[in-house]
Amino acid sequence: MDGHEGGIRDRCASVSGGPDGSGAGGPGATGSGGPGGCAAGRSGGQNVCAGRPLRRAVFLDRDGVINVSPGEGKFVLRVEDFRPAEDAAEALARLRAAGFLLIVVTNQSCVGRGLLDASALDRIHDHMRELLAGSGAAPDAVYCCPHSPEAGCDCRKPEPGMLLRAAHEFGINLSASWMVGDSARDIETGRAAGCRTILLIAGAPGGATAAGKSPAPDAVARSLGEAAAVILGEAGQRR
Ligand SMILES: [Mg+2]
Numbered sequence: 001m002d003g004h005e006g007g008i009r010d011r012c013a014s015v016s017g018g019p020d021g022s023g024a025g026g027p028g029a030t031g032s033g034g035p036g037g038c039a040a041g042r043s044g045g046q047n048v049c050a051g052r053p054l055r056r057a058v059f060l061d062r063d064g065v066i067n068v069s070p071g072e073g074k075f076v077l078r079v080e081d082f083r084p085a086e087d088a089a090e091a092l093a094r095l096r097a098a099g100f101l102l103i104v105v106t107n108q109s110c111v112g113r114g115l116l117d118a119s120a121l122d123r124i125h126d127h128m129r130e131l132l133a134g135s136g137a138a139p140d141a142v143y144c145c146p147h148s149p150e151a152g153c154d155c156r157k158p159e160p161g162m163l164l165r166a167a168h169e170f171g172i173n174l175s176a177s178w179m180v181g182d183s184a185r186d187i188e189t190g191r192a193a194g195c196r197t198i199l200l201i202a203g204a205p206g207g208a209t210a211a212g213k214s215p216a217p218d219a220v221a222r223s224l225g226e227a228a229a230v231i232l233g234e235a236g237q238r239r
């Protein structure tokens with residue numbers, strides 16, 4: 001393993017060679033247990049993994065959630081076009097402080113479509129981490145699906161593949177976790193993985209219309225800050 005500083009690494013299926021299987025990307029989530037971890041908390045409601053409590057995560061769509069959406073059907077293709085959403089860093093820091101893993105799950109079919117190469121996408125994600133790290137809000141992991149819609153992969157949202165993989169690698173209790181996104185596809189993904197869901201309806205073209213589509217999210221929020229408040233309120237009640 002090459003051991004990125006900060007324990008953060010991209011998990012781009014078939015872009016960076018796929019999972020390295022070390023499971024070492026997380027900050028002690030699965031620890032040295034690494035791959036092979038656990039069944040992600042889906043076995044009979046067990047809330048432990050190899051003797052450790054499973055962790056809770058907030059899965060975050062990227063465009064329109066962490067950064068300003070480039071617009072429906074458009075992509076962020078250059079570092080300078082990655083503009084952080086206004087209250088994203090603060091909201092993420094609050095969730096982190098409450099013990100949630102922060103895991104970005106993003107479809108970037110721009111790679112599969114040949115609009116962006118994998119190293120350029122890595123640079124954009126490095127930039128994202130730098131922006132967020134200053135607020136103590138760098139994500140624990142970034143999972144991305146680089147495939148085109150026609151590829152039929154199991155990681156492109158609304159397939160829950162990225163969430164299931166993260167759950168396995170980090171030891172996440174999906175039913176105690178949340179998916180936040182700005183499209184109906186994100187809500188579908190979160191529900192398919194057994195998470196609760198929040199739809200962001202501000203700052204995203206089509207966001208408001210997505211709210212009316214099935215499946216219904218557990219909550220609707222106008223910003224990541226509002227979504228964090230929903231999550232933290234709920235988390236408080238469940239302790
Ligand atoms: Mg989005």
Ligand SMILES: [Zn+2]
Pocket residue numbers: 013144145146147153154155156
């Ligand atoms: Zn994929």
